Amino acid sequence: MEIGLVLTLCGLGIAFWIPAFILGMISGNKMRKCTADATATVVRINVRNSGDNGLSYHPIYEYYAGGSYYTSEGVYIRRRVPPVGAKIQIKYNPDKPKQSYIPGYENNYIRY
Numbered sequence: 001m002e003i004g005l006v007l008t009l010c011g012l013g014i015a016f017w018i019p020a021f022i023l024g025m026i027s028g029n030k031m032r033k034c035t036a037d038a039t040a041t042v043v044r045i046n047v048r049n050s051g052d053n054g055l056s057y058h059p060i061y062e063y064y065a066g067g068s069y070y071t072s073e074g075v076y077i078r079r080r081v082p083p084v085g086a087k088i089q090i091k092y093n094p095d096k097p098k099q100s101y102i103p104g105y106e107n108n109y110i111r112y
Contacts, residue, residue: 036093038064038092042086043060089102
């Protein structure tokens, strides 16, 4: 195999791993900071067409934290979509209550 081809393939591999690594670091940081628990209510479900992957469902949930109400959109869900009005458990950042995620659904994605 030529050295140029090997270097090209290695470069492509690195190009895909760097964004995955950065997103993993950010997501891990979010999960470390979002330590407080709250019960949220699903107020609606946004449905989007994901092209070849079909429909994706994004729950919009409202929760009370730090003396205020917050509304946030969860990342896409394909299975076990909670119905509107359902109570779900979320984690939020006690220092910045607007930052939250749905454990079990959003462990690998970022939503602020």
